[in-house]
Amino acid sequence: MTRVVMQAESTPSTEAAVFAALRHTGIVTLEILPTRQEVLTCARRILRITSHEASDPDGLTVIRDTGRHTGREGFAGLSNGEVLPHTERSSLATPPRLMMLVCARPATTGGQCLLADGHAVYADLAEDHPDALAALSAARSAFFGGRDGHLGSVFTPRPDGRPQIRLRWDSLARFSPLAQPYLPVLRAAIARRQRTLTLAAGQGYVLDNTRWLHARTAFTGPRLCYRALGEPKDVGP
Ligand SMILES: [Fe+2]
Numbered sequence: 001m002t003r004v005v006m007q008a009e010s011t012p013s014t015e016a017a018v019f020a021a022l023r024h025t026g027i028v029t030l031e032i033l034p035t036r037q038e039v040l041t042c043a044r045r046i047l048r049i050t051s052h053e054a055s056d057p058d059g060l061t062v063i064r065d066t067g068r069h070t071g072r073e074g075f076a077g078l079s080n081g082e083v084l085p086h087t088e089r090s091s092l093a094t095p096p097r098l099m100m101l102v103c104a105r106p107a108t109t110g111g112q113c114l115l116a117d118g119h120a121v122y123a124d125l126a127e128d129h130p131d132a133l134a135a136l137s138a139a140r141s142a143f144f145g146g147r148d149g150h151l152g153s154v155f156t157p158r159p160d161g162r163p164q165i166r167l168r169w170d171s172l173a174r175f176s177p178l179a180q181p182y183l184p185v186l187r188a189a190i191a192r193r194q195r196t197l198t199l200a201a202g203q204g205y206v207l208d209n210t211r212w213l214h215a216r217t218a219f220t221g222p223r224l225c226y227r228a229l230g231e232p233k234d235v236g237p
Pocket of ligand 1: 077086087088214
């Protein structure tokens with residue numbers, strides 16, 4: 001993975017390196033001063049931040065164990081529990097293209113980020129389980145979210161021919177009878193392709209949320225991360 005050091009002083013080459021990596025691999029790791037203001041400043045250089053119900057007025061979301069979200073569907077990220085591989089905001093017609101996450105305070109134990117490249121998962125299935133890939137790519141084979149959720153599929157071709165991935169594993173995901181039997185195969189392919197990132201304070205990543213799935217192991221301690229969602233500030237695929 002490309003690693004970029006971002007500082008308060010913006011340099012065009014820094015942003016260019018981030019966007020080049022995002023276009024090429026869909027992911028870049030970052031080193032930033034672990035203050036909220038620094039994270040916000042750097043996030044605004046990379047993406048046009050979109051707010052939602054869990055974000056603060058500046059658009060950032062503080063990801064930590066609030067003590068109030070344990071067991072609440074759709075809010076696993078705000079507990080200290082395991083979070084299974086998912087697309088951020090998978091219930092929207094168009095999920096945010098980018099997600100940036102920066103660790104301000106690491107966990108005492110656990111809390112690793114598990115990241116899987118959807119293109120690699122797709123290639124894995126195409127090679128060994130084309131029947132699974134067909135079922136998981138069929139129109140109207142998966143529903144994500146509540147009443148206003150999104151009916152679609154795990155894999156959807158993008159206009160450029162590359163696959164877009166959309167997934168969640170909690171009770172807000174439902175699958176067609178044809179797709180359901182292939183979920184263990186999908187889960188295994190994701191596990192094979194997952195990479196583990198252990199973030200220290202000031203370390204983070206930006207990923208293409210339509211390509212990479214993210215997950216997190218359970219943790220203890222005062223883990224705190226800042227997250228921004230939004231659209232890339234450059235133009236490109
Ligand atoms: Fe998430």
